[in-house]
Amino acid sequence: MKIEQFEDKGLAHYSYIIMSDAEIAVIDPTRNPRQYEEYAMLHDARITTVIETHPHADFVSGHLELSEAKGATIYVSELLGAEYPHTTFDDGDVIQLGKVTLKAINTPGHSPDSISILLLDEEGKEYAIFTGDTLFIGDVGRPDLRENVGNLTASRDELARQMYHSTREKLMPLPDHVLVYPAHGAGSLCGKGMSSANSSTIGDEKRTNPALQPMSEDAFVTYLTSDQPFVPKYFEHAVALNRKGASKYESSVKRVPILPADHELEKDALVIDTRPQAQFKKGHVPNSINLQDGGKFETWLGSIVWPNEKFYIVVENEEKMQEIISKTARIGYNRLILGALTCPPTATDTTMEMNLEDFKQHPENYTIVDVRNWGEIKQRKIFPSALEIPLPELRERVEEIPADKPVVVHCAAGYRSAAATSIIKPGIVGVPVYDLSDAISQF
Template sequence: MEIRQFYDEALAHASYAILSEGKIALVDPRRNPKQYLDFADEKGAEIVSVFETHPHADFVSSHKEWIEKYNLDVYINSQAGVSYQHKGIDHNEEVALGKVRIKALYTPGHSPDHNAYLLIDENGIDEVVFTGDSLFVGDVGRPDLREGAGNIKATRKDLAEMMFDTINTVYKELSDEVIVNPAHGPGSLCGKNMSPDRTSTIGKEKENNWAFQINDKAKFVDSFLDGQPFIPHYFPYDVELNRKGANAFDDAVSAVEVLSKGAVIPTDALIIDVRPENNFKRGHQEKAFNIQLGGESSKFETWLGSTIKPDEKFYLVASNEQEMRRAIERSAKIGYETNIIGATYHLPNELQKDEEVVVDDVKNNPETYNIIDVRNASEYATGAFFPNSKNIPLPELRKRLDEVKDDKPILVHCAGGYRSAVGSSIIESKTNQKVYDLSDAVEEFK
């Protein structure tokens, strides 16, 4: 038997392949199937099944493609109410894979239709539990993402109470030696207090995870609900998309129209420019938003889906063909490839240039700027970098633009520079006032 973890740094998402006797089962696979097919080729094995822990909110799964192109069995909790061909699997039901067995454990709390999957080895020993979004290393999956989404409607309080029961009647009953393989690691918005580790054991979680320490349900619920991070616009959309099943990855990506050189983007269009910040500031189309693609570990998907709503269509602008293709593929990871009207790496001749911030002037005369801090409210609560700043978290900025005063130049900052590039470009698109991005110079003001 072999287990391979596939980790997506950008979404802090872990998926798994379980290999036994030449047969492979996948757990919570991401949208692009290539890495799993490569693993099967490497091992000379056959992928035969997919196990979904629940309809995911933060990424698009490939289960529909595995059904339609590869004729696999897809297992998911029977309460999930999915519309694709599947096999419902409920608490304590088992599926054989080579010499091992995969046993469903009903683990509601993050969602009301959540399964974990317990791997039982050929000797009948509980070996690994794939916990999905119910149990993380150091935390448990937040209970506020499924209000108003999914087949079963439940309040966050209801789900928090379910999670208390899941911890105490399911996970505490497992042996301390059982390995914990969750669907997310640090940086995911599906939890608030995850450890840097990507795997653990039940014993370690019993000892170190806060959720195992509170024995009073009311106190557990209060602690659980407090301080959860923001919910990106795309999360409820992805729940429903995963319940239907998304189109095959390569087909979806190739369907995006690539604009020919000289094609004109309408002046009133929404434009997402994914180029590096410095390139964007040297020249960009008027009113474009600068959501930088960055490297494979950047949070492009998160900020695209937090800034742009699922029903908004946009044009995508990149530096070159390779960057454009990568941006389309990464948009598809959250189901936003269908939002792209057209993609291009050809810029028009008439471009808007941004003025560079003079850091010494900001240090000496901060009162001459309207300063907008686009960090999350929880970050701002730990301390403002400027006494006269106003906190408008980036996910809220577009709907709160009327709170940005334009009686003097506007200075935008975050904690490191990425979000301020997005925020300054959003504000710039709606004002004639000068807008400055403090970018990574913010380090000098912390």
């Protein structure tokens, strides 16, 4: 028996291969199934089983493509209401994979249709549990993503109560030595306090995980429903798409039009400029948004742009083209791209540099906009007088920013303030809009 963990760092997502006697099960696969196919070829093994722990909100899964390519059976909870060919996998159901056994455990809480997969070794002993978004290392899954989408919907309070019982009655009674393999790690928006560790044991989680400590059900509900991070705009769309099954990865990304730099863009179309902010500030298409390529590009794209909103992508160079398109595909946004191109000749708009010393001496002469998340703002206000509008809410709230003074935008390090400045600038007439960028470290 062999367990292999695969990590998508951009989405802090873990997927898994379990292999026994040249048979492979893939759990919670990423959009592009190539890495699992290559692993199977390398080990002269066959992918027979694909398991989805729930319909994911934060990424588009490749379960349907992998199943169709390899003739593998997809297993999901009956409660998911999957629209693709599948076999139901709920409490009491088992899959024989080579010499090991996979056992379904219904663990609602993050979603009503969540399951965990218990791996029994060749001797029939509990060896590992694949917990999806139910139990993380140092956390449990957030309960507020299924109030409006999915085959089953549930309020956050109802799901939080289900999570209480799933953890206490289904997972914590497992032997302490059982390995815990979650679907996400630190940086994911599917929880609020995940560890950077990629695995643990039931015993360690019972000792150290704040969500598993002794408390009443009501106290747990209060704990779990408080201080959760923001919900990106694309999450509901991803749940619906995963329930249906996504189109094939390679063909879908090849459908994105690659345009020459001098292509005439549609008037008033949204432009997402992924170049570094220094390049963007020197010249960009008017009204474009500077969403720099980086570790969390997919999350921020899906937090700023609506899942029915078409846009152009501007990239730094030809080498970056397919990488950026691939990232959009991970959240199902490749279908929205009107075209991808390098910096066009119409990139003549510039961003003004601010007088940092004047701002330090006379901050009252500026409207300061804090675009950090609510949790960060609650933890520490950097400028007491700042107008607080987190980046995911900014496009819908630009009109709240007064235009009687120059505007200074800040976040925690400079990435979000670059995007926010480019969003605010077209909506503020008559005064300059400045990006405090990484100078925020001086405050």
